Amino acid sequence: MSLESYVKSxxxxxxxxxxxxxxxxxxxxxSISEDDFxxxxxxxxxxxxxxxxxLYDQKNIRKHYDNSGHLPYLISNLTIDEIQNNYPKVxxxxxxxxxxxxxxxxxxxxxxxxxTKVIAKDPLSIGGxxxxxxxxxxxxSWEDKIRYHNCYIYDKGLIPGLFYNEVNGNLVKKEFQIxxxxxxxxxxxxxxxxxDFKKTLPHILELxxxxxxxxxxxxxxxxxxxxxNRIPDPxxxxxxxxxxxxAATDGFKKVLLLEREGIEEGEKIEGFNVEIxxxxxxxxxxxxxxxxxxxxxxxLTFNGDNFDLKYLYNRANKEFKIKKSEIPIFLGRxxxxxxxxxxxxxxxxxxxxxxxxxxxxxKYRSVSLDDVSQALLNSQKIKLDKFxxxxxxxxxxxxxxxxxxxxxxxxQFNNNLVMDLIILLMRISKLSMEDVTRQGISSxxxxxxxxxxxxxxxxxxxxxxxxxxxxxxxxxAMIKGKKYMGAIVIEPTxxxxxxxxxxxxxxxxxxxxxxxxxxxxxxxxxxxxxKENRLPNTKYWVCxxxxxxxxxxxxxxxxxxxxxxxxxxxxxxxxxxxxxxYNVIQFALKVIVNAAYGVFGFANFPLYCPPVADATTxxxxxxxxxxxxxxxxxxxxxxxxDTDSVxxxxxxxxxxENLIKWSQKELEIELDVEKTFRWVALSDRKKNYLGVYxxxxxxxxxxxxxxxxxxxxxxxxxxxxxxxxxxxxxxxxIKPAKEKIKKLVKSALTKLKKKSYTLEDLAFRVVLxxxxxxxxxxxxxxxxxxxxxxxxxxxxxxxxxxxFFVKTRTSDGVKPIQLARLTDIDTxxxxxxxxxTFDQVLDALGISFEELTGIRTLDFFMN
DNA sequence: GCGGACTGCTTACCT
DNA sequence: ACAGGTAAGCAGTCCGCG
Numbered sequence: 001m002s003l004e005s006y007v008k009s010x011x012x013x014x015x016x017x018x019x020x021x022x023x024x025x026x027x028x029x030x031s032i033s034e035d036d037f038x039x040x041x042x043x044x045x046x047x048x049x050x051x052x053x054x055l056y057d058q059k060n061i062r063k064h065y066d067n068s069g070h071l072p073y074l075i076s077n078l079t080i081d082e083i084q085n086n087y088p089k090v091x092x093x094x095x096x097x098x099x100x101x102x103x104x105x106x107x108x109x110x111x112x113x114x115x116t117k118v119i120a121k122d123p124l125s126i127g128g129x130x131x132x133x134x135x136x137x138x139x140x141s142w143e144d145k146i147r148y149h150n151c152y153i154y155d156k157g158l159i160p161g162l163f164y165n166e167v168n169g170n171l172v173k174k175e176f177q178i179x180x181x182x183x184x185x186x187x188x189x190x191x192x193x194x195x196d197f198k199k200t201l202p203h204i205l206e207l208x209x210x211x212x213x214x215x216x217x218x219x220x221x222x223x224x225x226x227x228x229n230r231i232p233d234p235x236x237x238x239x240x241x242x243x244x245x246x247a248a249t250d251g252f253k254k255v256l257l258l259e260r261e262g263i264e265e266g267e268k269i270e271g272f273n274v275e276i277x278x279x280x281x282x283x284x285x286x287x288x289x290x291x292x293x294x295x296x297x298x299x300l301t302f303n304g305d306n307f308d309l310k311y312l313y314n315r316a317n318k319e320f321k322i323k324k325s326e327i328p329i330f331l332g333r334x335x336x337x338x339x340x341x342x343x344x345x346x347x348x349x350x351x352x353x354x355x356x357x358x359x360x361x362x363k364y365r366s367v368s369l370d371d372v373s374q375a376l377l378n379s380q381k382i383k384l385d386k387f388x389x390x391x392x393x394x395x396x397x398x399x400x401x402x403x404x405x406x407x408x409x410x411x412q413f414n415n416n417l418v419m420d421l422i423i424l425l426m427r428i429s430k431l432s433m434e435d436v437t438r439q440g441i442s443s444x445x446x447x448x449x450x451x452x453x454x455x456x457x458x459x460x461x462x463x464x465x466x467x468x469x470x471x472x473x474x475x476x477a478m479i480k481g482k483k484y485m486g487a488i489v490i491e492p493t494x495x496x497x498x499x500x501x502x503x504x505x506x507x508x509x510x511x512x513x514x515x516x517x518x519x520x521x522x523x524x525x526x527x528x529x530x531k532e533n534r535l536p537n538t539k540y541w542v543c544x545x546x547x548x549x550x551x552x553x554x555x556x557x558x559x560x561x562x563x564x565x566x567x568x569x570x571x572x573x574x575x576x577x578x579x580x581x582y583n584v585i586q587f588a589l590k591v592i593v594n595a596a597y598g599v600f601g602f603a604n605f606p607l608y609c610p611p612v613a614d615a616t617t618x619x620x621x622x623x624x625x626x627x628x629x630x631x632x633x634x635x636x637x638x639x640x641x642d643t644d645s646v647x648x649x650x651x652x653x654x655x656x657e658n659l660i661k662w663s664q665k666e667l668e669i670e671l672d673v674e675k676t677f678r679w680v681a682l683s684d685r686k687k688n689y690l691g692v693y694x695x696x697x698x699x700x701x702x703x704x705x706x707x708x709x710x711x712x713x714x715x716x717x718x719x720x721x722x723x724x725x726x727x728x729x730x731x732x733x734i735k736p737a738k739e740k741i742k743k744l745v746k747s748a749l750t751k752l753k754k755k756s757y758t759l760e761d762l763a764f765r766v767v768l769x770x771x772x773x774x775x776x777x778x779x780x781x782x783x784x785x786x787x788x789x790x791x792x793x794x795x796x797x798x799x800x801x802x803x804f805f806v807k808t809r810t811s812d813g814v815k816p817i818q819l820a821r822l823t824d825i826d827t828x829x830x831x832x833x834x835x836x837t838f839d840q841v842l843d844a845l846g847i848s849f850e851e852l853t854g855i856r857t858l859d860f861f862m863n
Numbered sequence: 864g865c866g867g868a869c870t871g872c873t874t875a876c877c878t
Numbered sequence: 879a880c881a882g883g884t885a886a887g888c889a890g891t892c893c894g895c896g
Contacts, residue, residue, distance in 0.1 A: 362875095477883090486882030486883060597880080605880075617881080702875090
C-alpha cells in the first residue's frame with residue numbers, strides 16, 4: 001500500500017476519542033522554544049569565504065556564520081615533504097592555506113594511515129577549476145569531490161532537520177528527551193545486538209524523536225507574455241512578466257498584475273476573491289515580488305529552477321539592470337537558490353523515482369503540476385481556451401493563482417505529509433533541504449555514508465580505488481547487458497487455486513546485507529582467516545573481524561523500522577495523528593533501506609561495489625531456494641513465488657508456523673504471512689496473477705487490463721470482468737461467472753463494430769520517454785503518432801508527454817486522437833487487444849477466448 | 864514481394 | 879539515473895520461395 005493511501009484510510013477509519021499520547025513530543029511543538037532554530041541548510045558564502053548555517057527561527061532564515069575558521073581541504077596519501085618536493089605547485093597555489101598531518105582509517109586495508117590534509121582558502125582551490133589543487137595532485141588526492149557545504153556538515157556533525165541553539169556564538173544541538181520508558185522499551189528490543197549497534201542506536205533514535213515543526217512557506221507562480229503561445233526562454237527573458245500569484249501557509253494570498261494595453265478587466269469569477277494589485281511598471285512589479293519572497297523562509301515552486309525563478313532573475317538583471325545584490329535569487333547551472341531562504345522546486349522532488357514509485361505508487365504518470373495535483377489533491381489546473389496573452393485580468397489572475405494554490409497544496413495535504421517527509425529525509429541523509437529535494441536516492445545514501453565515515457575517522461575511499469580492489473561482479477545475469485544475476489522468479493503452476501497463503505521475507509535484501517555483514521570493506525576483506533568464511537552460492541568471502549559500515553547502518557535502520565515504527569504505525573491504541581506520524585517515519589526509513597542494495601550496483605554511486613550487490617541477490621536466491629526446499633519437505637505445494645515470496649497451496653496452520661520458525665532459526669531472516677487469498681488465478685506467465693481476498697477485494701498484478709497504456713474501454717471491460725470474478729467463492733461459482741463474462745465480451749464486440757466508443761475510449765496512452773529525434777533504432781507507434789502531431793499542428797512535443805493514439809487502417813497503422821476519426825479505426829486490432837487482455841485471466845480459468853465468444857476471429861467483422 | 868522465424872527495441876510492470 | 883527479471887507488441891532483418 002502506498003504511503004498516501006495508508007494515511008488517508010487511517011484518517012477515515014478512526015474518529016474515536018484520543019488516547020493520551022505516549023510520545024507526546026514528536027508532533028508536539030510545545031517543547032520547542034523561541035530560541036530553538038531548525039537547521040534547514042548549510043551553504044558557502046563566497047563573499048565572506050565562510051560556511052553559513054541557514055536556520056529557521058520559526059519565521060525567517062537566520063544566518064549563522066562559521067566562527068571556527070573551518071576551511072575546505074582534501075586528503076593526500078603523500079607526506080608533506082613528498083608533496084613539497086614532487087608537487088611544488090600545491091604550495092604555490094594562490095588558494096593554498098596550509099598542510100596538516102592526519103591519521104585516518106583506510107577500511108579497505110583495515111589499517112590506520114598517516115595522511116596529509118591539504119587546506120585551502122576557498123572551495124574552488126580544492127576542485128572545480130582546471131588548476132585546482134586536486135588536479136595538481138592527481139592520483140594522490142582523496143576526498144576532493146565533496147561539496148564544501150557537505151564537508152562542513154560532516155566535520156561539525158550537523159544534522160539538517162534537527163534543532164540548534166546559539167550558545168556563546170556557537171551552534172549547539174538541542175536535545176529532546178525521549179521518555180525513559182520508551183527508551184527502555186526500544187533499547188530492550190536490541191539487547192542481543194552488537195556493541196557497534198548499541199552505540200549507534202541513540203544517534204538514530206534522535207532523528208525520529210525530535211519534533212517536526214510546522215514550516216511557514218510561500219508558493220509562487222509567474223506568467224509571462226507569450227506570443228503565439230511559445231514558451232518564453234528563461235535564459236533570455238525577453239518577454240515581460242505579466243502576472244504572479246502567491247499562496248502561503250499563513251493564509252497570505254495575492255496576485256500581482258502588469259497593466260497592459262488592450263487587456264480587458266473581464267468578468268468577475270465567482271468564488272475567486274484573492275486580492276489583486278496592478279502595476280503600471282514591470283520593474284516595480286518585480287521589486288514587489290522580491291519583497292514578498294523575502295518574507296518567507298521557504299519558497300515553493302513547480303519547476304522554479306528552470307523557469308519561474310530563473311526568469312525573474314534574468315528579467316530583473318538583463319532587462320532592468322537591477323543589481324545582483326538586490327535580487328534575492330542566485331542561479332546555479334540547473335538550480336535557482338535564494339539568498340535568504342530555501343527554494344524547494346517540487347517538480348524536482350516529485351520527479352524523484354523513489355518518491356514517485358514508493359510514496360505515491362506511480363499514481364501520476366508525467367510529472368506535471370496538472371497530473372500530480374490530479375493524482376494527489378484531486379484538483380487540477382484551470383483549463384484555458386485562449387492564449388495566456390489574450391486572457392483578461394480576471395482570467396489570468398484566476399488561472400495563475402490556481403497554480404500557486406496547487407503547488408502549496410502539494411505540501412499540505414494529509415497533514416503536511418510531504419513537508420514532514422522532507423524533514424525526515426534531511427535528518428537521515430544529512431542533506432540540506434535544497435539538496436534532499438533535488439537529488440536522487442543515491443545522493444541521499446552517499447551523503448549518509450560519507451557523514452558516518454567522517455564521524456568515525458575513516459578515510460572516504462575514491463570510487464576507482466574500491467573498484468580496483470574489489471572488482472566487478474562474478475555472476476552472470478539472465479538479461480543481456482546486466483552486470484550480475486538478480487532474483488529468482490518461480491515458474492507458476494497455471495490454474496485456479498483455493499486457499500492460498502503468501503509468505504514473504506521482511507526486507508529481504510537489507511536483511512541479507514545485515515546478516516551477511518555486507519559492505520564494500522567487508523566483502524573479500526584483506527584478512528587471511530576470513531577467506532574461509534564463504535558466502536553460500538557465491539564466489540565471495542566476508543569479514544569475520546569487523547562489522548561492515550553499511551551492514552551496520554542499514555541493519556539498524558531496518559531493525560528500527562520493522563521492530564518499532566512499522567508496528568506503531570499499525571497500533572490501533574494510538575491516535576490517528578500519531579499513527580500517521582509513525583507511518584511517515586517508517587516510510588522514510590523504507591525508502592532509504594530498500595534502496596541500499598541497489599546503489600551498490602549503480603555505477604555512479606561513489607561507493608559502487610558490484611560484489612556487494614551480487615552477494616546480496618545471491619543471499620536472496622539462497623533464502624528463497626531453501627524455503628522452497630523446506631516447504632517440499634513439509635509437504636506444502638509452492639505454486640509461485642517472486643524474489644522474496646512463496647505462494648503456498650492450502651497449507652495448514654502448523655505447516656506455516658513450521659516454515660516461519662525454520663526461517664528464523666536457519667536463515668535468520670524474518671518470514672511473515674503477507675496475505676491470504678480465497679483463491680488465486682495463475683497463468684503460465686510470471687509476474688502475472690489475480691488473487692481474491694476473503695472479503696472479495698482483488699489483487700491484480702501485471703495483467704494487461706490494469707496497465708496504464710491500455711485503452712480505457714478495455715480497462716473498464718477488464719474491471720467489469722474482475723468484479724464478476726470477485727463474487728466467486730467456490731469452484732461451482734466459476735461457471736455462472738463465465739456466462740456473465742461471455743455477455744460482457746459480446747456486447748463490447750458489438751459496440752466496437754458499431755463504432756460507438758469514442759476516440760478517447762479507444763486511445764492507447766504511452767509515455768514518450770525521450771525527445772522525438774532520439775528514437776534512432778526503431779520508430780514505435782507512439783512515436784509515429786507524435787511525429788504526425790508535430791508535423792501537422794503547432795504542438796510542442798516533449799520528453800515525458802503522454803501520447804494518445806488509436807490504431808488505424810492508415811499506412812502508419814496509428815493516428816494521434818487529435819487527428820483521427822472513428823472511421824479510421826482498425827477494429828481487428830482492437831478485437832485482438834480484447835482477446836489477449838482477457839486471455840491472461842481466462843487461461844487460468846481453463847477457458848479459451850474463442851470458446852467464450854463462440855466466434856472465430858475473423859467472422860465477426862466480415863459482414 | 865511476402866510471410867514466418869528471429870532478434871532487438873520500447874514501455875510498463877513486479878519484487 | 880538505486881537494482882535485475884518478465885511480458886507484450888511492434889520494428890526491423892534474414893531467409894526461403896520457381
